Amino acid sequence: MTTEALSEMYRRMRLIRQFEDRASRLYRAGEIPGFLHLSIGQEASAVGACWPLDERDAVTSTHRGHGHCIAKGLDVAGMFAELMGRETGTCRGRGGSMHIADPRQGVFGANGIVAAGLPIAAGAATAAQLRDQGGVVLAFFGDGAVAQGMFHEAVNLAAVWQLPVVFCCENNHYAEFSPAADQHRATLADRARGYGVDFAHVDGNDVVAVAETMIDLVAKLRSGGGPVLLEAETYRWHGHYEGDPERYRDPAELAEWKTRDPLVRPAARLDAQRVAEIDREVDALIEQAVAEARAAAEPAPETLHHYVGVPREPVPEPPEAEGEVFRTMDAIHEALDHELAADAGVFLAGIDVGAGGNVFGLTRGLAAKYPGRVRDTPISESAVVGVGVGAAMAGLRPVVELMYFDFIGVCLDQLMNQAAKLRFMTGGAVRLPLVVRTQFGAGKSSGSQHSQSLEALLAHIPGLTVVMPSTPADTYGLLRAAIRDPNPVVFVENRLLYGRKGPRPDPGHLIPLGRAAIRREGTDVTLVSYSKLVHDCAAVAEQLAGDGISVEVIDLRTIAPLDTETVLRSLAKTGRLVIAHQAVERFGVGAELAAVAAQEGFWTLDAPVIRVGAAATPAPYAPSLERAWLPDQQRIAAAIRRSMCL
Incomplete structure (x- = not known):
């Protein structure tokens, strides 16, 4: 030296x-x-x-x-x-x-x-x-x-x-x-x-x-x-x-x-x-x-909420999709393909997403089309999400996959203490444009460790965005929006919707994060849901219309941030609120919406808020028990009728 x-x-x-x-x-x-x-x-x-x-x-x-x-x-x-x-x-x-x-x-x-x-x-x-x-x-x-x-x-x-x-x-x-x-x-x-x-x-x-x-x-x-x-x-x-x-x-x-x-x-x-x-x-x-x-000087108290996330650029709600019919699984593949082609900073990583094309075939062919940017990982959920965090901090736009929503606990530190907090803890010095894709879906006897709907757990962590789409077009538009977003997003798909069909949107289709959609207009009851249960709610609304009950169906689409404005506006019109989700009823999204309704919509309520969710047990394996555990159309319809009688 x-x-x-x-x-x-x-x-x-x-x-x-x-x-x-x-x-x-x-x-x-x-x-x-x-x-x-x-x-x-x-x-x-x-x-x-x-x-x-x-x-x-x-x-x-x-x-x-x-x-x-x-x-x-x-x-x-x-x-x-x-x-x-x-x-x-x-x-x-x-x-x-x-x-x-x-x-x-x-x-x-x-x-x-x-x-x-x-x-x-x-x-x-x-x-x-x-x-x-x-x-x-x-x-x-x-x-x-x-x-x-x-x-x-x-x-x-x-x-x-x-x-x-x-x-x-x-x-x-x-x-x-x-x-x-x-x-x-x-x-x-x-x-x-x-x-x-x-x-x-x-x-x-x-x-x-x-x-x-x-x-x-x-x-x-x-x-x-x-x-x-x-x-x-x-x-x-x-x-x-x-x-x-x-x-x-x-x-x-x-x-x-x-x-x-x-x-x-x-x-x-x-x-x-x-x-x-x-x-x-x-x-x-x-x-x-x-x-x-x-x-x-010390930080001013009014700056408390600074740096929790990057403010989002406003995105207008796109027109309804009118293209040829395609499936939700096609929507995911096409959204990933579109963003990989549009931005060299996008890459995919996860267990078997490369050569195997994902356990459901959703990423098939992308590894060959984008060499080095679609990567298989060991079965190491903490490393998978941590790689996403580090790559996002370095300026890339990683999309990492967790095979099942239930596995979120294995890597919760990298989501809860790293991805969600790093922008705040660095005083805004970093952006975390990270997407964590995962899937769930009860109803097919997948048991207690492969059926859980854990969105409320993540929604409780400031700094995380949680998205749960219900239609093929929304899946395409929301996934593209999530990849382009400067904040960490957990994108939760329902595997029982992968085969669901709907009209294909234009390639430029983007859905704004944090904004709910009204799936059906109504005047008597506001019925709020998300993911697969939205379709059950729509069927119930159609059924009850024959009995003279007009149900407004709201699809949240994004769980965090929660679009309370759309819900409260609907509640002011109907005076009644029912929330349905596949997650365990207690301490869930329904509980949060009920609290919002009580605090901010109290004077518009004509009846108590009613929640419909899974029973407070782990997800059962036996089909008979799983049917008793899950909310279904009959329970949703009964909740609406009860609300009308209160």
């Missing part, structure tokens, strides 16, 4: 050390709220690993991520302001210590969920691979993260796809309060052999050794090499968190590691006067940064 390089390495490490030391003191003084996890002692692994990176490259970090952010070039004034919860913070005070990120500078985020950044790194690496401009991704994680399923899923998927990513384990020998020896029986080298990826080990307290190792690894990745597991052995001087009593380790062990201070080595190779100059420059920078952060 040249003297200039050593000086810069030392400067960066000194900046991290002083930032962390000052943050510790500010925390004790009550100027930093929340949790604080510091990386004093680990400066060399951060600086050395980031040394060969440039503007093409991205980094994902951990809850102990300040050093990574500084090593990648983030401004310490903004970071101090972020820790203090100020509007001038890196994330406008929305992220805090564990969530500092700026994707515009290649910092895809520190993460409060252990190992959650690894699938996101695989997504960013997928974007780099598709762009083919030599970009690489560096994914930091701690030794404790190796026990997480997301570690396994991310490394395995990266190996299968040969992604340009370095998974860098900062092995500080403790997973929270537990020694690494108590957590694992296999070494990282053993694991690397199991995944079929390269492995490298380095002294994480020697910044030059780390940098030289990374220079070699990054050069190989830029020329087409596959993923690498890098283990950098280091040690954190502070506890797991500030305030940690540290009863789990011997003070003598800490003292021994302090004799291997990572800042001492480069300083010893530099002129003492130059070291002193750097120290003074860094100290002055830290003082100025703290002063700026202290002087900054």
Whole structure:
């Protein structure tokens, strides 16, 4: 290393050390709220690993991520302001210590969920691979993260796809309060052999050794090499968190590691006067940064709802489709084909979506038509959705598939804590144009783990859009709109509608997200539903018309955001409201609409709101029990008649 390089390495490490030391003191003084996890002692692994990176490259970090952010070039004034919860913070005070990120500078985020950044790194690496401009991704994680399923899923998927990513384990020998020896029986080298990826080990307290190792690894990745597991052995001087009593380790062990201070080595190779100059420059920078952060304003209360999602451009309701008859499954295929052709940033990923064309044949032929952009994945739902999150953060428009709606629980973190929150937690610095396609459909004895309608679970998570179409034309228009939307969308299809036929719309057909459709005009009762049950509601309305009951049928189409305006406008006309859905009745969409009606439409109600939904049991397997469990036309009609009598 040249003297200039050593000086810069030392400067960066000194900046991290002083930032962390000052943050510790500010925390004790009550100027930093929340949790604080510091990386004093680990400066060399951060600086050395980031040394060969440039503007093409991205980094994902951990809850102990300040050093990574500084090593990648983030401004310490903004970071101090972020820790203090100020509007001038890196994330406008929305992220805090564990969530500092700026994707515009290649910092895809520190993460409060252990190992959650690894699938996101695989997504960013997928974007780099598709762009083919030599970009690489560096994914930091701690030794404790190796026990997480997301570690396994991310490394395995990266190996299968040969992604340009370095998974860098900062092995500080403790997973929270537990020694690494108590957590694992296999070494990282053993694991690397199991995944079929390269492995490298380095002294994480020697910044030059780390940098030289990374220079070699990054050069190989830029020329087409596959993923690498890098283990950098280091040690954190502070506890797991500030305030940690540290009863789990011997003070003598800490003292021994302090004799291997990572800042001492480069300083010893530099002129003492130059070291002193750097120290003074860094100290002055830290003082100025703290002063700026202290002087900054807190976020104004009226900005609470900012950055939850990207405002949508208004889309007019298109005319009714009048083309030749086609099926819902054709609508899905044609919508995906249209968007793949229109935007090179769109790609599909999921279990058997490529060569197999999806379990229902919905993507058949697309892999051959768009090489490299329709990808089969391992059976790894967290990795699949995480890839979508990371690729979306990198500027692509991924469409990832979960084979069944029931599997949402397997990857809920990537939806709930990553996709839904990252725009908010970065203060609007990132967009998440991600579509997660999945399907459900009770009524064919699929049992308790393949029949669930879980839309209310997702609708409760701010930042997610949830779409559930009912007609072929709407499926086409809503799916295209979802792919073009700048926000994360969960697109839920009912598999029992795949064969349903309807008129084909024009190729440019787009349905506005968040807007319901009135399927049948009426004056006596408002009947609200969505997905497959809309057709049962329409049949009931036709049946009751013969008895002189005029039913207005509303198809929500989008569950979140909920079009309450259309429902309330209809309620003002009819005075009665019945909601029907296949999901379990309790705590569902019907409950939310009933609350809205009571709060905002109370004076227009002529009768209590009635809900019709599935019974409060898991989905049964036996056909006789499933029929008793599911709402049907008879129950919907009975609810409407009851409403008319109240």
